[in-house]
Amino acid sequence: MIINIARKELKTVFASPMGWIILSLLMGGFGWMYSDGVDNYFQVMSGSIRPAERVGVTIFVGQTVYGAANFLMTVATPLLTMRLISEERRNQTLPFLFSAPITLTEIVLGKFLGLIIFLGILVVYIFVMLSTLNIWADIDFGYLLGNSFGLMLLVGSFSALGIYFSSLTNQPIIAAILSFIALFAMGVLSTYFASDPNHWFHYISLNNHYQSFTRGVIDSSDVIYFILFIATFLTLTIRRLDSDRLSG
Amino acid sequence: MALNNNSKVTHTLEAKDLSRLFGINHAVKNVTFHLNKGEVLGFLGPNGAGKSTTMRMLTGNLAPTEGSIRVCGIDIVERPKEAKSNIGYLPEMRPLYKELTVDEFLTIAARFHNVNSRNIRKAVEAAKDKCGLGHMSKRLIENLSNGYQQRVGIAQAIIHEPEIVILDEPTVGLDPIQIREIRKLIKDIGKKHSVILSTHILPEVEMVCDRVQIIDKGSLVFHGSIDDLRQQRKGNKLLVGLSKPPVTKEILSIEGVSLVEKVEHGMFRIHIKSDYIPAEEIVAISIKKGWGLFHIAPDITSLEDIFVQLTQMQPK
Numbered sequence: 001m002i003i004n005i006a007r008k009e010l011k012t013v014f015a016s017p018m019g020w021i022i023l024s025l026l027m028g029g030f031g032w033m034y035s036d037g038v039d040n041y042f043q044v045m046s047g048s049i050r051p052a053e054r055v056g057v058t059i060f061v062g063q064t065v066y067g068a069a070n071f072l073m074t075v076a077t078p079l080l081t082m083r084l085i086s087e088e089r090r091n092q093t094l095p096f097l098f099s100a101p102i103t104l105t106e107i108v109l110g111k112f113l114g115l116i117i118f119l120g121i122l123v124v125y126i127f128v129m130l131s132t133l134n135i136w137a138d139i140d141f142g143y144l145l146g147n148s149f150g151l152m153l154l155v156g157s158f159s160a161l162g163i164y165f166s167s168l169t170n171q172p173i174i175a176a177i178l179s180f181i182a183l184f185a186m187g188v189l190s191t192y193f194a195s196d197p198n199h200w201f202h203y204i205s206l207n208n209h210y211q212s213f214t215r216g217v218i219d220s221s222d223v224i225y226f227i228l229f230i231a232t233f234l235t236l237t238i239r240r241l242d243s244d245r246l247s248g
Numbered sequence: 249m250a251l252n253n254n255s256k257v258t259h260t261l262e263a264k265d266l267s268r269l270f271g272i273n274h275a276v277k278n279v280t281f282h283l284n285k286g287e288v289l290g291f292l293g294p295n296g297a298g299k300s301t302t303m304r305m306l307t308g309n310l311a312p313t314e315g316s317i318r319v320c321g322i323d324i325v326e327r328p329k330e331a332k333s334n335i336g337y338l339p340e341m342r343p344l345y346k347e348l349t350v351d352e353f354l355t356i357a358a359r360f361h362n363v364n365s366r367n368i369r370k371a372v373e374a375a376k377d378k379c380g381l382g383h384m385s386k387r388l389i390e391n392l393s394n395g396y397q398q399r400v401g402i403a404q405a406i407i408h409e410p411e412i413v414i415l416d417e418p419t420v421g422l423d424p425i426q427i428r429e430i431r432k433l434i435k436d437i438g439k440k441h442s443v444i445l446s447t448h449i450l451p452e453v454e455m456v457c458d459r460v461q462i463i464d465k466g467s468l469v470f471h472g473s474i475d476d477l478r479q480q481r482k483g484n485k486l487l488v489g490l491s492k493p494p495v496t497k498e499i500l501s502i503e504g505v506s507l508v509e510k511v512e513h514g515m516f517r518i519h520i521k522s523d524y525i526p527a528e529e530i531v532a533i534s535i536k537k538g539w540g541l542f543h544i545a546p547d548i549t550s551l552e553d554i555f556v557q558l559t560q561m562q563p564k
Contacts, residue, residue: 091346099332102360
């Protein structure tokens with residue numbers, strides 16, 4: 001049933017121009033970052049840089065693209081999550097889901113999965129795009145896989161947070177603004193506290209836990225952090241929908 | 249309503265002592281009723297009487313504060329998944345994904361209601377056939393007229409051939425021709441499924457339903473067959489027109505008359521005590537005394553009047 005909900009979400013996202021526009025803009029953005037990165041690599045590396053500080057093409061281009069992905073996803077995910085529940089609330093289509101033999105957990109997980117599949121297209125796209133470097137260089141696939149995995153977890157967390165904010169209101173745009181502010185604030189705060197690596201905020205900061213992935217390292221504590229983050233917000237969303245049923 | 253164990257088999261839906269509080273307001277209060285297999289039950293009441301709240305509780309969209317609901321013998325709070333699979337529901341605001349085509353939407357509805365993937369196409373075709381949507385398959389729901397959108401709403405409610413179909417105000421906002429078509433459709437659906445139809449339009453209940461219950465201010469004030477409701481409208485009243493009326497006392501003195509009400513233009517509404525209506529006596533006396541009788545007829549209360557009477561009585 002979760003799959004059926006996810007299919008419905010994908011169908012509706014592709015039935016509107018919104019899905020296609022976001023997909024094409026992001027793909028365009030990543031493509032541009034990629035070609036820009038390759039271009040810069042030769043300029044920087046052929047210059048006066050000391051041999052000890054030279055990095056491989058995978059890391060150089062990868063950093064450019066994945067760095068941009070982190071930022072672009074912060075902007076794009078709220079635009080995708082905003083409609084998930086609040087639009088159904090506004091169009092009064094939630095009873096369609098609630099009166100079908102589907103549990104609230106299945107509804108929320110299905111919606112989450114649908115979005116993850118949509119965003120997964122982008123993550124796979126970036127991976128394939130960077131893999132093309134392998135045609136003329138010997139690239140580090142471990143680095144790419146680590147980054148892809150991390151990016152997937154990161155957008156998963158963005159999505160879970162966004163779905164929760166979407167369940168709070170019947171105005172999609174408010175849901176988008178709220179989740180964008182939350183994500184943006186987290187980014188700003190982690191830069192603010194960057195000078196103090198032992199500050200408690202680093203334990204709850206998404207960006208901080210994402211750092212190891214950007215080096216191509218998969219740290220189990222970071223993986224668990226992201227999974228917990230996702231689980232927390234999805235549970236809160238389920239609770240929020242359940243309170244609709246209880247309090248009317 | 250006393251229910252014995254034998255009758256349970258024929259009841260597809262049972263609501264017992266259903267109450268729902270919003271804050272301190274009782275939206276629905278101690279509502280008990282049942283739905284028999286293969287009948288169309290009209291759920292009648294003025295706006296804000298608690299119809300939609302009851303419907304939402306019956307379909308698992310709203311948790312009852314008190315009371316229980318059993319769908320085909322399954323408690324909807326304890327086993328919501330199984331109970332809900334026996335229900336098709338069209339809320340007052342039809343829940344349509346307007347960016348999809350009719351076929352796409354109905355396919356999703358079939359999937360959500362656990363229609364076997366091999367039978368989905370068949371189910372979609374059957375539902376479209378029943379609702380007269382055959383030629384609309386590839387149209388976006390958004391571009392359909394109000395009446396056709398309503399048909400799509402009904403189609404999604406019957407796509408999984410549920411035991412019970414619950415329709416909340418299905419004819420609101422439609423033009424008279426569409427209303428007739430939708431009513432006919434509901435009648436057809438009633439042949440195969442048990443239907444609960446909520447409405448505030450009395451003639452609709454009269455045309456479509458086998459049984460009716462009237463809800464007002466959250467409580468049931470009447471339940472019975474359509475014939476029971478019709479009986480109420482006959483009543484023991486005569487409407488008499490007199491051009492030279494006497495004092496009411498004189499009319500009251502006629503055997504069997506219990507009350508005389510003066511209506512405008514020399515008309516009197518005469519209430520009769522017994523089953524026997526002394527029309528002949530009234531005619532004879534009024535001719536003898538020269539009251540100038542120009543009209544005498546049974547006073548038929550319209551269904552609207554009964555409705556108003558029932559809903560304005562304080563429920564005990």
